[in-house]
Amino acid sequence: PAALIEQPIVKALHLGMFEIGKPLGKGKFGRVYLARERKHGFICALKVLNKNELRQARVEKQVRREVEIQSNLRHPNILKLYSHFHDSRRIFLVLEFAGQGELYKHLRKARRFPEPRAAKYIAQMAEALRYLHRKHVIHRDIKPENILLGIHGEIKISDFGWSVHAPSNRRKTYCGTLDYLPPEMICPKTDDDSYDEKVDLWALGVLTYEFLVGEAPFEDSPVLTTRRIARGDMTVPAFVSTEAKDLIHKVSDFRLFQPYAEQ
Numbered sequence: 001p002a003a004l005i006e007q008p009i010v011k012a013l014h015l016g017m018f019e020i021g022k023p024l025g026k027g028k029f030g031r032v033y034l035a036r037e038r039k040h041g042f043i044c045a046l047k048v049l050n051k052n053e054l055r056q057a058r059v060e061k062q063v064r065r066e067v068e069i070q071s072n073l074r075h076p077n078i079l080k081l082y083s084h085f086h087d088s089r090r091i092f093l094v095l096e097f098a099g100q101g102e103l104y105k106h107l108r109k110a111r112r113f114p115e116p117r118a119a120k121y122i123a124q125m126a127e128a129l130r131y132l133h134r135k136h137v138i139h140r141d142i143k144p145e146n147i148l149l150g151i152h153g154e155i156k157i158s159d160f161g162w163s164v165h166a167p168s169n170r171r172k173t174y175c176g177t178l179d180y181l182p183p184e185m186i187c188p189k190t191d192d193d194s195y196d197e198k199v200d201l202w203a204l205g206v207l208t209y210e211f212l213v214g215e216a217p218f219e220d221s222p223v224l225t226t227r228r229i230a231r232g233d234m235t236v237p238a239f240v241s242t243e244a245k246d247l248i249h250k251v252s253d254f255r256l257f258q259p260y261a262e263q
């Protein structure tokens, strides 16, 4: 019989294997640190989640799904989840370190992006979404706060806490900004309130608008935002080029009238 192929012993990861560096900031449910894996000097981001906090917020299933989905994704514009481990009190996610940090901070600082920069980001987002949707994963929470930038300024979609396998219907009420939700999630017509990958395309249109204008198209009080989304009541300022304005309309129209053609 063929000799047993030398299987590398994959040792269980534990905290002692990492040298903890500076805090990178606070996520929704935990702190994130720059870390270096001692043996090979591998740089990563270590997200530390407190089990009790997750239990109290009833988000364990969401975190489990985030780990399950994100660890199986391999794309240059999707933040890698390399591994995870836990001790009695905490869960540790070993994530890719995004060298240029949080996109929304760059957007606030720049107020709005010049069109070439916005175009580069939207093209990378479209590539990442095409990869996700081919695997029937819907992100469902595309917004600037969930996007990081890699060392070369490339887009890294992160935070799959709200992602699901399509088609899906929503179980838990969404408690974030309404700005990015599409009409079918704002006022579901049918009672099954199921929806598919196209919700990410609507959000891509909203993201394009926010990159170019500096604020979300339907931003308002929750009640008015809901009404403006349902009516598609959006005005694009004059300083946005006609081509860019055309793209914003096309992305939201595209998803409403075209079957999501798998290329």
Ligand SMILES: CC(C)NC(=O)[C@H]1CCC[C@H]1Nc1nc(Nc2ccc(C(=O)N(C)C3CCN(C)CC3)cc2)ncc1C(F)(F)F
Pocket (backbone or CB within 6 Å): 023, 024, 025, 026, 027, 032, 045, 046, 047, 079, 095, 096, 097, 098, 099, 100, 101, 102, 145, 146, 147, 148, 158, 159
């Ligand atoms: C998508 C999700 C919703 N967001 C998050 O998770 C956030 C919450 C906390 C940090 C971030 N999570 C990550 N951040 C990085 N890189 C990073 C972050 C911040 C800076 C930065 O600007 N400073 C340190 C600055 C340096 C200057 N001082 C003044 C302020 C902080 C530089 C690099 N890589 C991976 C992650 C990840 F995702 F793997 F955890």
